[in-house]
Amino acid sequence: MAGKVNQTSGVGLVNRKTKKRKNLKTADLKYPYIFVLSFSVFRFFGFSVKLVPVCGLFFACSCAQPLHKSKYVVAGTFLEVKSYDSRAGKIVYDEIKRLENIFSFYKESSELSRLNRSFDTSVKVSDELFDILKLSYQVYAMSGGAFDPASGNLFKLWKGLIAKGGTGRLPSADEIAEIKKNCGFNFVELNEKDKTVTLRRRGLSIDLAAIADGYMVDQAALKLKKAGISGAIVDLGGDIYCLGRNSNRPWRVGIKDAPEVSDIIATQNIEDEGAATSGNYEQFFELNGKQYSHLIDPKTGYPVDDKMISVTVIAKNCTTADSLSTAFFVMGVDRIRKFISLNPSTMRIFVVMRDENGKKRVHIIQ
DSSP: OEEEEOSTTOSEEEETTTOOEEEOOGGGOOSTTTTOOOOOOOOOSSOEEEEEEEOBGGGTBOOSSOOEEEEEEETTEEEEEEESSTTHHHHHHHHHHHHHHHHOSSOTTSHHHHHHTOOSSOEEOOHHHHHHHHHHHHHHHHTTTSSOTTOHHHHHHHHHHHHHTOOSSOOOHHHHHHHHTTOOGGGEEEETTTTEEEEOSTTOOOOOHHHHHHHHHHHHHHHHHHTTOOEEEEEETTEEEEEEOBTTBOEEEEEEEESSOSSEEEEEEESSEEEEEEESSSSEEEETTEEEESOBOTTTSSBOOTTEEEEEEEESSHHHHHHHHHHHHHHHHHHHHHHHHHSOOSOOEEEEEEOTTSOEEEEEEO
């Protein structure tokens, strides 16, 4: 299928030969990652959240046999692997390092960077890059553009401002409008038959940060399964997958109060599921008493309102949890509820935000 996103006629795939448009519905999403979801949610009020794997003496949770723990720095963040099999750490690290060389936005030699330097040319890409772009398109379509990795130029602008601690002023509406001209998945064409990608806007830049970590965690978990490893926790910068069981019982994932992450305030049993949180409490700058984070609304070009604090999703895989936690953060409570009503699933979400009085509240949506 050769197709592209047609923004002017709504979200859908357009066949370049027939010019006919196919709307996307949940039933159309054949890829196993999306909307094959199931998770339990922690019901509590007054806290933002950070997900952490809980096992062993570190968290005063007993394990039936010695647990091997491996720690690395890879893909710009910390990787921790826990398993009863001593091979697990290296298997996971090697796979994530391999995929980083494909998906990295900042490495000039990465496959994604080479694609971003192209324009109006069909570029043959690896199965992995095509796969994640196809998944990204699915989430883009289902979220109505709230999730848009092809807005890399916007993300780069705001990440730069955060790195500087702000500049004393916000970008003007005209500045944002100019950058947005070179943003949007509607300028990306995916040809599934030939595994080619064409960027139809000069200077367009794809940034997969909001989905790549989850995808790499899932792929690493698959490598563990192929190696015959039946139990492990993979934690890449807070994107977590719990493979199998912790000896004879499920793994436990805890929620810490963030940004004050000194105490675990809730735990949940997880088995063959992924978890991710998108939050505004780690990357931001302040201006005139207001907080501006790295979580950008692609439609407005500006950070999401600072009343939003975090969105957590626990799903059957980390790709879904990672990408949808970002999409839902942008969408907000009302649009999430509408999304769930239009796309019934076993998914549950909880959103932490400040009310009109500045108090933290949790909205449970399922």
